[in-house]
Amino acid sequence: MTEQFTDYDSPWKEVIESFFPRFLEYFFLDAYIVIDWERDYEFLDTELQQLEPDAEIGKRLVDKVAKVWLLDGEEAWVLIHVEVQGQYDSKFAERMYTYNYRLFDRHKKQVISLAVLADESASWRPSSYNYQLGGCRVSLEFPIAKLLDYEADWESLEQSTNPFSIVVMAHLRTKATNRNPESRLQWKLSLVRSLFERGYDREYILGLFRFIDWVMVLPEELANNFKTELRSYEEVNRMRYVTSIERLAKAEGIEEGIEQGIEQGILQNARDSVIEVLETRFGEVPSSIVEVVNQIEESAVLKMLLKRAIAIPSVAEFEQLLSNIASPE
Template sequence: MTEQSTDYDSPWKEVIEEYFPSFLEFFFPLVYAEIDWQRDPAYEFLDTELQQLEPDAEIGRRLVDKVAKVWLLGGEEAWVLVHVEVQGKYDSKFAERMYTYNYRLYDPHKQRVISLAILADEEKNWRPSSYGYQLGGCRVSLEFPVAKLLDYEAQWESLEQSTNPFAVIVMAHLKTKATHRNPQSRLQWKLSLVRRLYEREYSREDILKLFRFIDWVMMLPEELAQGFKAVVKSYEEATRMRYVTSIERLAKQEGMVEKAREDAIAVLETRFPEVPNSIVERINGINDPSMLKTLFTKAILIGSVEEFQQVLDEVVSG
């Protein structure tokens, strides 16, 4: 099990959308305090505006970005740009990209933009929070709030006491990072975090959503995954919380993964007269739906089995 096998960006996008007010309250309380949450709707995501920026190769690949329109307590409209550098490491261009996104969102719409960054990397001393330059008496600058997930390791007790969904999310993320070479330890932490969902008395809907995040990022080898499901089922029965259909959801997800494997292999076998067993075995060993989707697309477009083998090596190795 390698760190590259974990899909971080999709679950982070999902939980930010599901819990946007809680997200701001947890990481950026000053921003949260300025927004009029009594409005209906209090916010809306502007995916179209963000997508218009994505094709620009100059600003590179963005892992998790969300733009939301909100209304401030004074009645003014503002836009909140959230960037989560989930799998990142030191990047000398990060602050410049934050600045670029900020002004490119402002320029066509003339709406003030609040830029926020979540740094979920493992570089303790990397904390970009501003970008600027001056030339000939002209000064340009942007300062933006940053939340560093590593900082929460020292606040573990506070995370355990918090009922904000992002306390669980941060704990899951930190323990995923900490256990990427120790699947047995990851299993124990995964069980502990799932048990906490019940003990904190979250609603049924919240338990399902947070369970999905935990299960998504804290991937386990197949033999441990089966044990995890058995323990969760037993715990649900012992606590009489059978309304949580976690196992059924897992079964559905497994069925989707199995179909994705079969589809990728079927395309290869249709297009090429001979597909090596080594390729089939490696595809059957992949549990990540996003990886399988990529391989399915490549299987349709690729020119040869040899080229597909190279793509497979790149996808699996991260």
């Protein structure tokens, strides 16, 4: 097992979107306490690409921009960057500054710039950018959260109820077990069990399980052992979420079976799988969605819907997706 097979960007992006207030509460309390969480916030997925369309910014999946409302009634923007590559980047601070001033220039709103450093270099801690010339001085200081620092207080991670304590533990143990799959299996089992022990609700359990399962990749044999242990845990503890978790873990693999079924002309199996994934992630699915999905005859559309069902943030957004398909502009 090597580090190159571990996808960190996509799960970090998803878990930040799923639990955004708890993300800020855990890592950046100063930002959390000035935001009015009674009002809606909005992620703008294309905002960074519009700011710098020709640069690498469009490829960095963990750059996030959220539009929020402050407690004083003002609108503001939260700019988040998670650096997971584990390598020194001499341009990182400059890039944070560039994104900050371009976002301000574009919208004329206050900008909060934040950085999570999930790399493996203990000494790399960029937190400011500045230059001065001819009596003029420009600078930006931005808060950072260095994940390696949390390793020293593992007990606090275990005692915290914030979901991002689990995220940090999963990330750190994935890095630490890069060459030890047996150890990774044990940590993965331990972290999944802790989801139930902390008393999280369905949304938290499934969302955090997805992060753990996504980053803590196991060889096929150990992955099968993990599923077996998961089933045993369900039987002993009678946990009603475990079966759903196992189904969610298989969600990405369903696509292959759907493709085979489609080739054999079994479209209904494909429709059922789309609904099953939605039920696993969100519980009861509105009958309006079920009716529309059951009317779809195109195999390519069903395959696309399955992929979206696995990652889409809400049932409402999935319903909007179906509406767009039924009534394309």
